[in-house]
Amino acid sequence: MSSIAGIIAVLFSFHLNILSASTSTPTPRVKNGQHFITRQLLGQHSHTVFLHGFQNDTLYVGGHNKLFYLDFSSRNQSNEVNLTISKEPCKTSPCSYDITIMHANKSLIFVCGTNGDTPTCCNMDKNQLGICNDAFKSEGIAPFSVNDSVPSLFVGDDLYSTANRYSNGNNVGIRRFRDRKGDVWSAVPKTEQKYIGLVLSKRLEDELHDKIYSFLQEKNGDQHPEADPWIARVTQVCRTDMGGSKVMLQKQWTSILSARLTCGFPTERLYFNRLLDIFVLHADNWRESKVYGLFSSRWNSTAVCIYSMEDIDRVFTTSKIKGYSGTIPTPRPGTCVRDSTTLSKEVLDIIKDNPEMEDWVKPIDKTAPFMVSHKHYRKIQVDRVMGQNNTSHTVLLLSADNGVVHEVLQVNGRPFIIEEIQPFKEKTHIQSMILNPTTKKLYVGSVNEVVQIDLQSCKHYGKTCQDCVLAQNPYCGWNGSECTSATEWTIQDVNNGQHTVCQQSSTEAQKAPNVHKVLARSSVQEESLSPSYYLSCPVLSNNAQYFWQHKGSTIECQLVNGECVYLMKEKTKDKAGEYICRALEKGYEKQVVQYSVKFTNRATALHSSSAVLASILPFAALYF
Numbered sequence: 001m002s003s004i005a006g007i008i009a010v011l012f013s014f015h016l017n018i019l020s021a022s023t024s025t026p027t028p029r030v031k032n033g034q035h036f037i038t039r040q041l042l043g044q045h046s047h048t049v050f051l052h053g054f055q056n057d058t059l060y061v062g063g064h065n066k067l068f069y070l071d072f073s074s075r076n077q078s079n080e081v082n083l084t085i086s087k088e089p090c091k092t093s094p095c096s097y098d099i100t101i102m103h104a105n106k107s108l109i110f111v112c113g114t115n116g117d118t119p120t121c122c123n124m125d126k127n128q129l130g131i132c133n134d135a136f137k138s139e140g141i142a143p144f145s146v147n148d149s150v151p152s153l154f155v156g157d158d159l160y161s162t163a164n165r166y167s168n169g170n171n172v173g174i175r176r177f178r179d180r181k182g183d184v185w186s187a188v189p190k191t192e193q194k195y196i197g198l199v200l201s202k203r204l205e206d207e208l209h210d211k212i213y214s215f216l217q218e219k220n221g222d223q224h225p226e227a228d229p230w231i232a233r234v235t236q237v238c239r240t241d242m243g244g245s246k247v248m249l250q251k252q253w254t255s256i257l258s259a260r261l262t263c264g265f266p267t268e269r270l271y272f273n274r275l276l277d278i279f280v281l282h283a284d285n286w287r288e289s290k291v292y293g294l295f296s297s298r299w300n301s302t303a304v305c306i307y308s309m310e311d312i313d314r315v316f317t318t319s320k321i322k323g324y325s326g327t328i329p330t331p332r333p334g335t336c337v338r339d340s341t342t343l344s345k346e347v348l349d350i351i352k353d354n355p356e357m358e359d360w361v362k363p364i365d366k367t368a369p370f371m372v373s374h375k376h377y378r379k380i381q382v383d384r385v386m387g388q389n390n391t392s393h394t395v396l397l398l399s400a401d402n403g404v405v406h407e408v409l410q411v412n413g414r415p416f417i418i419e420e421i422q423p424f425k426e427k428t429h430i431q432s433m434i435l436n437p438t439t440k441k442l443y444v445g446s447v448n449e450v451v452q453i454d455l456q457s458c459k460h461y462g463k464t465c466q467d468c469v470l471a472q473n474p475y476c477g478w479n480g481s482e483c484t485s486a487t488e489w490t491i492q493d494v495n496n497g498q499h500t501v502c503q504q505s506s507t508e509a510q511k512a513p514n515v516h517k518v519l520a521r522s523s524v525q526e527e528s529l530s531p532s533y534y535l536s537c538p539v540l541s542n543n544a545q546y547f548w549q550h551k552g553s554t555i556e557c558q559l560v561n562g563e564c565v566y567l568m569k570e571k572t573k574d575k576a577g578e579y580i581c582r583a584l585e586k587g588y589e590k591q592v593v594q595y596s597v598k599f600t601n602r603a604t605a606l607h608s609s610s611a612v613l614a615s616i617l618p619f620a621a622l623y624f
Contacts, residue, residue: 029418029541031422031562032419038451039070039449039451039452041448041450048062048431048432049100053071055071056436059450064096068450072441096114098113098114099112100148109126111124114145118139119144122134140177141159141177148164149194151195151198153198153212158177159177171188171189172189172195174195183251184241184243192219193219196217197215201286207239208240209238214235216233230275234261236256239336241255244343244348249352254340256351257356259319259359262362262363263305264303265367272301272305273298274295275294276302279291280292287308290382291306292396293306294379294380301372302372303372315360316357317334319357319359320358321357322356323354324354333347334351377398379433385474395474399444403429404423405442406421411472429446430444432445459482461473461476461483465499467483468491468492470497470588472493476490478492497586536593539562543585544583544584545584551577576599578597579595
């Protein structure tokens with residue numbers, strides 16, 4: 001091994017150790033595979049786009065040559081339409097129309113698609129899906145390929161987009177389209193860029209300073225062998241920007257600035273540079289709005305970093321300008337003004353030649369990411385959940401490349417993975433994900449189906465107050481008889497999950513579960529455990545400690561396929577008797593399952609018995 005390769009190997013191992021130490025909750029507390037409402041998409045769609053419908057529980061889905069309207073409240077109101085927006089024949093054969101952009105603009109749906117190699121957009125009435133009378137070519141608005149990431153944004157009647165203007169080349173950038181007048185665009189970038197998200201920062205106290213922020217990946221100019229080929233950036237432009245004068249930067253941004261966006265461990269010089277997705281949780285005061293960035297790294301891990309809109313604005317308004325040593329003119333470059341065509345040449349020269357900030361935009365926690373995981377997360381949505389006493393909780397929803405979604409609570413500045421949601425029956429790739437914060441419904445889509453996940457569905461956590469509280473799910477609370485959607489009166493302890501709050505309920509009582517017959521099994525894994533007999537106990541919480549009790553002795557679990565297993569290799573009389581599987585979590589101990597083992601001359605069988613338990617699982621007698 002060469003010395004350089006050895007150094008890289010050591011650094012890689014060191015990185016992994018840091019990640020392991022930084023991951024506070026490596027696994028979700030529980031797995032949720034309950035039945036979800038599913039809608040099938042006719043055909044196979046390698047790319048899908050989601051748009052909330054005008055009614056609750058409705059969704060528009062754009063796919064390959066089709067636009068779907070899905071109504072999850074009724075089986076009979078979902079439909080699909082074929083799309084052929086352009087009347088002109090495609091230059092490529094066969095002509096395909098993959099939908100790439102959808103927005104709700106008043107009572108209209110703005111739709112764009114590839115249309116072969118000629119991107120085309122149109123407005124269609126929500127009641128006449130598929131009918132386009134005003135189709136227009138859309139180079140610079142819509143992408144040429146579904147493989148291009150092109151975030152776009154409607155602000156009033158203005159459309160901001162980041163598409164490439166040409167099918168070949170790298171002329172991407174943020175552009176504004178305004179009824180064929182007032183269009184403004186970016187200069188041709190000096191290096192390759194991939195845009196990830198666009199967001200409006202609205203200043204209610206002074207709309208003059210409304211800004212559009214774009215988040216992107218940029219090809220790294222650092223050619224060092226250990227440098228990541230990509231870095232993350234954030235840029236700003238002013239909504240009031242009309243471009244420069246006829247002499248300089250006409251119809252080009254006069255307020256555009258750029259800054260490096262960082263996520264990682266600065267003391268170890270370990271960074272996650274590949275920006276995958278962003279979500280902005282807006283607040284009434286724009287300074288308190290939070291940007292959640294999802295990043296990946298060269299060593300195949302992902303991280304979430306959280307930024308404040310105030311910090312981003314501070315970098316653009318106070319940082320030194322990279323590569324510029326002169327006196328900064330007034331107004332400072334990047335300041336929003338009422339008439340950008342009157343800006344001085346000194347200001348425009350800096351915007352043209354030195355639009356980058358020297359300071360980097362750092363997360364709120366400047367020492368480490370909010371969350372680091374070896375899970376390959378790809379998309380992020382964030383929700384603010386109002387709790388009791390006018391408190392609020394933040395929940396992150398992260399989709400992974402194997403088709404699951406992790407529901408993560410931001411509590412005391414750290415992540416707590418509430419559960420792993422398994423919306424699909426088989427492993428698949430989640431192409432699209434969108435949250436309706438009003439109804440608390442999450443929608444995830446694969447190549448041929450869309451699943452609605454009700455985040456306020458809580459019964460799967462258990463049938464006791466303690467089980468409900470230990471979940472620490474802000475959507476859920478104990479109402480005295482079941483775990484249900486949280487209200488002002490339900491019992492919960494989101495921040496700590498302390499089951500002692502259940503003592504507040506005067507109606508709480510342990511209920512005896514129904515017992516039923518369970519068939520005997522001779523092994524968990526045929527190749528390794530057969531022919532031994534075993535007792536199994538389901539692991540309902542990965543945060544709990546499970547163990548067996550038998551004749552006053554405590555026996556350690558063997559964890560196999562999500563079960564706490566006790567192997568019975570010998571059939572001696574001292575092995576007979578009661579076996580109780582118990583779980584201990586945050587001081588709350590409960591009996592999960594109980595068996596009674598007896599030795600007879602009969603064939604092995606497992607029968608039910610009438611015992612009162614603190615869980616759903618049966619008390620059983622095992623005969624040998």
